[in-house]
Amino acid sequence: MKMLNTCRLAAVSSLFLLVAACGGGGGYTPAPGPAPTPTPAPPPPGPITINGQVVASFTAADGSTDQGRTATAFSYAEKAGDVPATPTLNVSSNILNVTSTFNNANGSTYGGVGIDIPLRDADRNQIQSGATKVQFSLASTGANKTLKFKIKAVGVQPNGCVPVATVTVTSTQTNYELALTDANFKLPDFCGGPTATNPGLAATLANVGAFEVSDEAFPASGTATVGIHLGSIAFAPKPATPATSALSITGAFSFEYGTGASGNALAESSTAYTLTGSRTSATESWAATVAVLPLSATSDVSGWPALSINLASTGNSQLVIMLQSADAVDDGCFPSYVVTGLSGTPATRVIPFSSFSLANNPDPNCATASATRPDTALALTKLKQFQIRDLKGSTGLDAVSVAIGKPVLLSGQ
Known part of the structure; x- marks a missing residue:
């Protein structure tokens, strides 16, 4: 089991007042009172099969999703002395389990325990691809059997103003399905309506960033157990x-830069390109070992929405993919995308080209576009090659080992 910080500001979408034990109140404006409890969404008729596009599933013990993000648990209360016990988190049989205890000893009028489940960029496209429902597996072994299921937009303000459905569950792990409608997912009444930073359902679905599942049945007094058990979400x-x-x-090759970077090599087999190299403790954080994948001919790929690429890395959990166009000066200032959550297990990432930009380039001096420094839209019309950079960063290992699966695909998703 893994003990998690109870004071994680960004995750607590239902937090009205940051607890004093977290070191301050940040920029929160407390709500005048707890939100009225929405009418629970009716349970779906008959058994539900999760047959949609799974965007969060769990295998790793620490809550890392199989899709490359990490779920985290949190707790909060109106008064610092009533903050629920630090939630424990573990994964068993593909179920993410979070447990804690409510103890209202100081008269708090609200509190909760929850799980924040971020989505990878590629999965935001599922709504635009015609999704109309969300499916999930859920149970509660705590005292309360009415849980909150929330959908959060990227960059939403952590003040509780997010679309939320109330779901009545049992202690038995069960699949549920909710239509993505305003009737099911409402902003709490205290929000006073949607805003640019706390959008309603339609705008949230246009830029989905995370799910949240929480138990907010904080007792008026005394104690109560909390046990949230979450399976796949689709x-x-x-x-x-x-x-x-x-x-x-054709003609893939490698290079390196930075103090102590040496031994770069790119081996090619029928199934993958394997990038290797070494660095030293003196190697700067901006130094990198780089694989270059040139296209057989400069190509206009602007009609394709995404890149599909299979990656594994045992030395660094993130890589930078760059789009180098024929018009670009060879100075490293290319539209970029940072792939995170990598491990030694190969995983296919479908990355929208709209997620690439000069602003994502690790060199902040590259942010401004020009004729010889085209941003994504122009780069895609004259794509020359890809670069996959393993930057040492602050946590990257000195031994570089990156596998890039074949084939690299343009994707219609």
Whole structure:
């Protein structure tokens, strides 16, 4: 089991007042009182099968999703002395379990325990691909059997003003399905309506960033147990299998830069390119070992919405993918995307080209576009090659080992 910080500001979408034990109140404006309890969404008729596009599932003990993000637990209360016990988190049989205890000894009028489940960029497209429902597996072994299921937009303010459904569950792990409608997912009444930083359901679905599941049945006095058990989450229906096109790559090579970086090599087999190299403790954080995948010919790929690439890395959990166009000066200032959550296990990432930008380049001096420094839209019209950079960063290992699966695909998703 893993003990988690009870004071994680960004995750607590239901937090009205940051607890004093967290070191201050930040920028919160306390709500005048707890939100009225929404009418619970009716349970779906009959058994539900999770047959949509799974966007969060759990295998790793620490709550890392199989999709490359990490779920975290949190707790809060109106008064510092009533903050629920630090939630414990573990994964067993593909179920994420979070347990804690409520203890209202100081008269708090609200409190809660919850789980924040972030989504990867590629899965935000599922709504645009026609999803109309969300499916999930849920149970409660705590005293309360009425849980909150919330959908949060990217960059939403952590003040509780997010679309929320109230779901009545049992102690038995059960699949549920909710239509993505305003009737099911409402902003709490105290929000006074949607805003740019706390949008309603439609705007939230256009830029989905995370789910949250919480138990907010804080007792008026005394204690109560909390036990939230969450399985896979999916958007349904599953989109049709997208069209793909394999990129023709020839003459792949590698290079390196930075003090002590040496031994760069790019081996090619029928199934993968393998980038290796070494660095030293003196190697700067901005230093990198780089694989370059040139296209057989400069290509206009602007009609494709995404890149599908299979990656594994045993030395660094993140890599930077760059789009180098034929018009670009070879100075490293190329539209970029940072792939996170990597491990030694190969995983396919479908990355929207809209997620690439000069602003994502690790060099902040590259943010401004020009004729010789084109941003994504122009780069895609004259794409010359990809660069995959393993930057040492602050946590990267000195031994570089990156596997890039074949083929690298353009994706219609």
